Amino acid sequence: MIRLTPNLAIPQSEIQIESVRAQGPGGQHVNKVSSAVHLRFDIRASSLPEDVKGRLLHLRDRRITRDGVIVIKAQRHRTRERNRAEALERLAELVRGVLHPPKRRIRTRPTAAARHRRMEAKRRRGRIKVLRRRPSPTE
Numbered sequence: 001m002i003r004l005t006p007n008l009a010i011p012q013s014e015i016q017i018e019s020v021r022a023q024g025p026g027g028q029h030v031n032k033v034s035s036a037v038h039l040r041f042d043i044r045a046s047s048l049p050e051d052v053k054g055r056l057l058h059l060r061d062r063r064i065t066r067d068g069v070i071v072i073k074a075q076r077h078r079t080r081e082r083n084r085a086e087a088l089e090r091l092a093e094l095v096r097g098v099l100h101p102p103k104r105r106i107r108t109r110p111t112a113a114a115r116h117r118r119m120e121a122k123r124r125r126g127r128i129k130v131l132r133r134r135p136s137p138t139e
Contacts, residue, residue: 002092004099011047015091016040017084022075036075039087043068048095055098063094070094 002010022036043056043064057068064070074087110118 002088004092004096008049008099010041010091010095014041014046015088017087019080020073024075035078035080035083036073037080037083037087039070039072039074039084039091041070041072041091043070051101052095052098055101056095059094059098061094 001012002015004010016039018038018040019034020036020038021034043053046053048056056064056070063072070091072087072090074083074090076086077083
């Protein structure tokens with residue numbers, strides 16, 4: 001069970017973990033042992049609250065498939081247990097990130113002084129650019 005908050009947890013039965021061979025360089029041992037871990041978590045079939053599920057599904061994260069399954073591969077460590085713990089922590093971190101709804105942005109308007117400064121800066125830049133022009137034959 002992964003504890004997210006004091007009153008919210010993900011049951012172990014909703015998480016599928018399988019051991020696979022790690023990629024990358026290694027000696028003879030790396031070809032024999034499966035120390036990397038693939039973690040799969042189906043968002044739609046989970047017991048998470050509906051609003052949290054919705055926010056997870058709307059995340060633009062490459063670890064979430066079109067079917068709504070989170071796939072995490074952990075292979076940084078040499079032992080399966082440490083990779084498993086890291087994968088579970090990364091899942092918890094991803095879900096904790098969407099537990100609370102984002103704050104609504106309050107639109108603000110620039111002050112009159114800020115608008116005036118902006119227009120004055122534009123006029124100044126325009127005058128500089130006019131001075132850079134090639135003089136016309138009539139001048």
